Amino acid sequence: MIRYRAYAKVNIFLKITGMRGEYHTLSSRFMRVKDLFDTLWFEEKATPEFEIRGSFDCEVHANTIYKAYKHLLAVTRSDKLSSFFESHAVCVDKKIPSFAGLGGGSSDAATFLTMCNEELELGLSLNELAEIASHIGADVPFFVYGYESANVSGIGEVVERFDEPLIDFEVVTPDIQISTPSVYRYYREHLYAPISAEEAARLESTPSRDILAFMSPKEANDLYPSALACYSELSEKEGWFFSGSGSSFFRIK
Numbered sequence: 001m002i003r004y005r006a007y008a009k010v011n012i013f014l015k016i017t018g019m020r021g022e023y024h025t026l027s028s029r030f031m032r033v034k035d036l037f038d039t040l041w042f043e044e045k046a047t048p049e050f051e052i053r054g055s056f057d058c059e060v061h062a063n064t065i066y067k068a069y070k071h072l073l074a075v076t077r078s079d080k081l082s083s084f085f086e087s088h089a090v091c092v093d094k095k096i097p098s099f100a101g102l103g104g105g106s107s108d109a110a111t112f113l114t115m116c117n118e119e120l121e122l123g124l125s126l127n128e129l130a131e132i133a134s135h136i137g138a139d140v141p142f143f144v145y146g147y148e149s150a151n152v153s154g155i156g157e158v159v160e161r162f163d164e165p166l167i168d169f170e171v172v173t174p175d176i177q178i179s180t181p182s183v184y185r186y187y188r189e190h191l192y193a194p195i196s197a198e199e200a201a202r203l204e205s206t207p208s209r210d211i212l213a214f215m216s217p218k219e220a221n222d223l224y225p226s227a228l229a230c231y232s233e234l235s236e237k238e239g240w241f242f243s244g245s246g247s248s249f250f251r252i253k
C-alpha cells in the first residue's frame with residue numbers, strides 16, 4: 001500500500017481582515033514544515049466498521065479523517081468508497097502534536113481525501129476536493145492543494161500558491177491545549193482591528209523570509225496576543241514566532 005505524508009504547517013503571518021458571520025476572514029501565509037508529518041496508508045481488515053488505527057486523543061467519529069470520509073461519501077455517493085472501507089482501515093503514524101496550531105487534524109483529513117481520490121480513482125478535480133475540504137475545517141483546503149507556501153484568505157478556502165524557496169523551521173510545542181474558538185473569540189471581543197485590503201496585498205506579496213526579518217511575532221500573528229491573554233501559562237519566547245492559534249512556536253533553523 002502507498003504511504004502518504006500529511007505535512008504540518010506554520011503561519012508566517014496571520015492577519016484578520018474582517019468577519020463573515022461567526023467566522024473571521026483572514027490573510028495568512030501558510031508554509032509547510034518539511035520534516036514534520038503524519039504518515040497515512042490503507043490496510044486490509046476483517047470487521048466492516050469504519051476504522052482508524054493510530055494514536056489519537058479523540059474517538060473515531062470525532063476524527064477529522066472520519067468527517068472527511070462522511071463528506072466524501074455524501075458528495076460521491078460511491079458504493080466503491082463505502083465497500084472499500086468495510087474491508088480497509090485507515091492507518092496513521094501520528095507525529096504532528098495535536099492542539100498545536102500546526103494543522104495536524106486538517107492535514108490528515110486533506111491527505112485522506114487525496115488518497116481516496118487517487119487509490120479509488122474517484123475522478124474528483126483539485127477544486128472539487130478543496131470544496132469538500134472547506135466543509136471539514138478552515139485549514140483543510142490548504143492541505144488539499146499541496147503547495148509548500150501559499151497565501152490563504154477568506155476563512156481559509158481561498159488558497160493561492162506563493163512561489164518561494166521552502167524555509168527550514170525549528171518547531172517547539174509547549175504542552176498547553178489551546179482552544180482555537182476561545183482565542184478567536186477573545187480577539188473579536190477585545191483586540192479586533194482588521195487590516196485593510198491594501199495592507200493584506202502588501203503582506204501577500206512579501207517573501208516569508210522578509211516577513212520574519214521585519215515583523216515582530218505579535219505583529220505577524222493577530223491571534224498571538226489573544227492566546228497570551230487567554231492562557232497565563234503561555235509565555236513569550238524571545239525570537240520565536242507563533243503558529244495559528246497555537247501553542248506551537250517556530251523560528252528559522
Ligand SMILES: C[C@@](CO)(OP(=O)(O)O)[C@H](O)COP(=O)(O)OP(=O)(O)OC[C@H]1O[C@@H](n2ccc(N)nc2=O)[C@H](O)[C@@H]1O
Pocket residue numbers: 011014022023024025026100101102103106136137138139140154155156180181184243244245246
Ligand atoms: C487558527 C487557524 C490558523 O491557520 O488554524 P490552527 O491554529 O487551528 O492551526 C485556523 O484559522 C483555524 O482553522 P481550523 O482549526 O480548521 O478551525 P475550525 O475547526 O474550522 O474552526 C474552529 C473555530 O475557530 C473559529 N474560527 C476558525 C477559522 C476562522 N477563519 N475564523 C474563526 O472564527 C470558529 O469559532 C470555529 O468554530
Ligand SMILES: Nc1ncnc2c1ncn2[C@@H]1O[C@H](COP(=O)(O)OP(=O)(O)O)[C@@H](O)[C@H]1O
Pocket residue numbers: 056057058062063064065097098099100101102103104105106108109246
Ligand atoms: N486526525 C487528527 N489528528 C489530530 N487531532 C485530531 C484529528 N482528528 C480530530 N482531532 C482532534 O482535533 C484536536 C485538534 O487537533 P489539531 O487539528 O491537530 O490541532 P490544530 O488545528 O491546532 O493544529 C485534537 O486534540 C483532536 O482531539
